[in-house]
Amino acid sequence: MNRPELILTPIEMKQADAATIAAGTPGIDLMTRAGRAVADKAAEMTARGGRIVVAAGPGNNGGDGFVAARLLEQQGYRVSLGLVGQRERLTGDSALAAEGWRGEIVAAENLPFQQADLIIDALFGTGLTRGLEGAARIAVERMNMSGRPILSVDLPSGIDGDTGEPLGVAVKAAATITFAARKPCHLLMPGRTFCGPVTVADIGITPETLAATGARIWANSPPLWLHALPRPGTASHKYDRGHTLVASGGATRTGAARLAARAALRIGSGLVTVASPPEALGVNAAHLTAVMLRGCDGPEGLYAILKDMRFNSLVMGPALGVNANTRAMVAVAVNARRSLVLDADALTSFEGIAEELRQVLRHAPTVLTPHGGEFGRLFSGHPDILDPPSKIERARRAALYTGAVVVLKGPDTVIAAPDGRAAVNENGTPYLATAGSGDTLCGIIGGLMAQGVDAFEAASAGAWIHAEAGASFGPGLIAEDLADLLPNVLRGLLT
Ligand SMILES: NC(=O)C1=CN([C@@H]2O[C@H](COP(=O)(O)OP(=O)(O)OC[C@H]3O[C@@H](n4cnc5c(N)ncnc54)[C@H](OP(=O)(O)O)[C@@H]3O)[C@@H](O)[C@H]2O)[C@H](O)CC1
Ligand SMILES: [K+]
Numbered sequence: 354m355n356r357p358e359l360i361l362t363p364i365e366m367k368q369a370d371a372a373t374i375a376a377g378t379p380g381i382d383l384m385t386r387a388g389r390a391v392a393d394k395a396a397e398m399t400a401r402g403g404r405i406v407v408a409a410g411p412g413n414n415g416g417d418g419f420v421a422a423r424l425l426e427q428q429g430y431r432v433s434l435g436l437v438g439q440r441e442r443l444t445g446d447s448a449l450a451a452e453g454w455r456g457e458i459v460a461a462e463n464l465p466f467q468q469a470d471l472i473i474d475a476l477f478g479t480g481l482t483r484g485l486e487g488a489a490r491i492a493v494e495r496m497n498m499s500g501r502p503i504l505s506v507d508l509p510s511g512i513d514g515d516t517g518e519p520l521g522v523a524v525k526a527a528a529t530i531t532f533a534a535r536k537p538c539h540l541l542m543p544g545r546t547f548c549g550p551v552t553v554a555d556i557g558i559t560p561e562t563l564a565a566t567g568a569r570i571w572a573n574s575p576p577l578w579l580h581a582l583p584r585p586g587t588a589s590h591k592y593d594r595g596h597t598l599v600a601s602g603g604a605t606r607t608g609a610a611r612l613a614a615r616a617a618l619r620i621g622s623g624l625v626t627v628a629s630p631p632e633a634l635g636v637n638a639a640h641l642t643a644v645m646l647r648g649c650d651g652p653e654g655l656y657a658i659l660k661d662m663r664f665n666s667l668v669m670g671p672a673l674g675v676n677a678n679t680r681a682m683v684a685v686a687v688n689a690r691r692s693l694v695l696d697a698d699a700l701t702s703f704e705g706i707a708e709e710l711r712q713v714l715r716h717a718p719t720v721l722t723p724h725g726g727e728f729g730r731l732f733s734g735h736p737d738i739l740d741p742p743s744k745i746e747r748a749r750r751a752a753l754y755t756g757a758v759v760v761l762k763g764p765d766t767v768i769a770a771p772d773g774r775a776a777v778n779e780n781g782t783p784y785l786a787t788a789g790s791g792d793t794l795c796g797i798i799g800g801l802m803a804q805g806v807d808a809f810e811a812a813s814a815g816a817w818i819h820a821e822a823g824a825s826f827g828p829g830l831i832a833e834d835l836a837d838l839l840p841n842v843l844r845g846l847l848t
Contacts (some may be wrong), residue, residue, distance in 0.1 A: 671792040696795040
């Protein structure tokens with residue numbers, strides 16, 4: 354199986370860079386390999402003899418641009434190069450790289466972008482510290498307005514490598530070539546949409562060196578969790594595959610729990626039961642077949658059900674109601690020490706009192722699945738959690754604070770564990786933004802935990818599988834479809 358794909362933050366990348374140099378590879382060699390990779394990619398995108406316009410910045414990103422410019426000219430391209438800043442101010446490896454460029458150097462904002470067959474954006478990479486102003490800003494605006502394809506070196510200039518946020522104006526690239534590993538901005542929104550397809554070039558920094566930085570962010574894909582997915586043995590009994598309990602809302606709010614329950618069953622939970630308020634038993638019974646049904650009158654009812662130790666995984670929140678009753682049910686669930694997924698109303702019931710939730714959560718493996726709005730409500734009054742500009746950091750801090758795995762949903766769903774591990778999902782589809790989609794996701798995660806999958810792997814696998822199912826259907830998707838798309842996704846993973 355492939356290795357999980359490690360994502361490096363700009364700081365970690367600099368550490369890996371420095372460690373490689375300290376181990377004997379000169380920095381200019383790394384830059385030359387990086388520049389060669391850029392030139393190869395540019396040549397792939399442009400017919401021989403075409404016109405390539407390179408915009409170089411004052412740091413090493415610009416150095417990569419100088420190397421690429423030289424190599425492309427040697428290959429017969431007509432290359433123009435422009436610089437932001439003074440040639441004499443270049444230092445270190447980028448000064449060395451600039452020495453290899455014998456052509457003219459113009460001011461970057463005056464480059465003939467309109468006439469380019471390809472623009473190479475080598476203005477700023479991982480060293481960007483603030484929004485672009487002056488000549489750099491004008492150069493980026495002109496590049497974007499030219500309508501010509503742009504290849505960004507490392508990342509689109511103007512995008513923050515850590516967060517994926519534009520710090521002002523930013524390059525809209527047709528493609529991006531990065532080095533050694535992807536950075537968070539290549540996966541997180543909106544950065545991902547500025548990059549175009551991203552190629553990772555090997556410049557001789559080993560996977561061991563990357564890992565030695567202590568990097569703990571991964572692209573969420575099967576190599577991260579496939580080993581943990583349950584595979585029933587020939588002697589498996591349904592009780593070996595766990596029993597998921599899903600709490601239903603009142604008589605007019607029962608659909609969400611059934612969506613979660615069906616997904617839990619499809620993902621392989623041996624048994625699934627909906628715990629329904631007495632007044633909703635009729636409507637739930639009318640719609641359930643393989644999923645079982647139990648009457649459950651609030652916290653006391655739940656306490657009674659959970660005396661049966663075979664219920665090993667609970668899903669609570671979808672349409673459960675935002676109130677003290679829900680809070681009390683969460684407390685009962687947590688005290689029963691079963692695996693727990695809390696979503697929607699089970700989170701919003703703790704609006705502004707995340708401390709109360711944190712107190713109860715210490716007891717059991719728990720996954721919280723908020724979308725951005727629920728996250729903001731739950732942690733209102735916690736600027737330390739809500740304010741970091743990186744979505745990964747926000748999810749991590751929430752995980753650390755609550756002791757739970759946090760799935761912060763969106764087109765770039767981030768899954769974070771209290772120990773600092775984080776995964777970023779990127780296989781979703783906008784069609785998943787539909788009513789009931791989240792209910793299905795928490796059913797999938799609960800169903801995986803019922804089968805003994807650890808919280809972080811269950812949440813990561815659940816987010817990926819859910820997105821894959823949605824993407825496989827595409828236009829017209831409704832939440833009712835999702836559970837029945839799971840077998841096909843599972844077949845692809847397990848056979
Ligand atoms: N990672 C690797 O293994 C390799 C990476 N390479 C390339 O190097 C860049 C990172 O290079 P670095 O020099 O650290 O950073 P940048 O080139 O991105 O930018 C730094 C310079 O830009 C100035 N700066 C920053 N923000 C702005 C701004 N908004 N406006 C104007 N100037 C700005 C900064 O100056 P300060 O004033 O902030 O001090 C620097 O002068 C990486 O992205 C790769 O492309 C290697 O070539 C190969 C190995
Ligand atoms: K760039």
